[in-house]
Amino acid sequence: MTIFSKIINGDIPSYKVAEDENYYAFLDINPLSKGHTLVVPKKEIDYLFDLDNDTLSGMIIFAKKIAKKMDSVLECKRVAVVVLGLEVPHAHIHLIPLNNESDVDFKKPKLKLTSEEFLEIAEKISL
Secondary structure, three states, X not given: OOHHHHHHOOOOOOOXXXXXXXXXXXXXXXXXXXXXXXXXXXOOOOOHHHOOHHXXXXXXXXXXXXXXXXXXXXXXXXXXXXXXXXXXXXXXXXXXXXXXXXXXXXXXXXXXXXXXXXHHHHHHHOO
């Protein structure tokens, strides 16, 4: 069982942003920017492109709702969609609020936010 499945099951706490019967979205605890969110299918499948077409397309539509909410409540020009998928063997996408391209540099130091800051951000962008 992956760490993401443990988060989905509630075994590990998370700052949940959205959930439905097929997908779960939560704040990245090592964010590149405030609001950096991970979107995962509840099906535990390692590689994004191994998802069946319905799950993959549904995941993008689920992510779009979150990104549109981010656009409306966060100070950002866009929300980047990034797929890396090597760090956890569970398909996922990153939604990263950005104002310039360097905001999506995974080599830069991650933000250090307090629990209160995470809760405030999660509440702002929750569906």
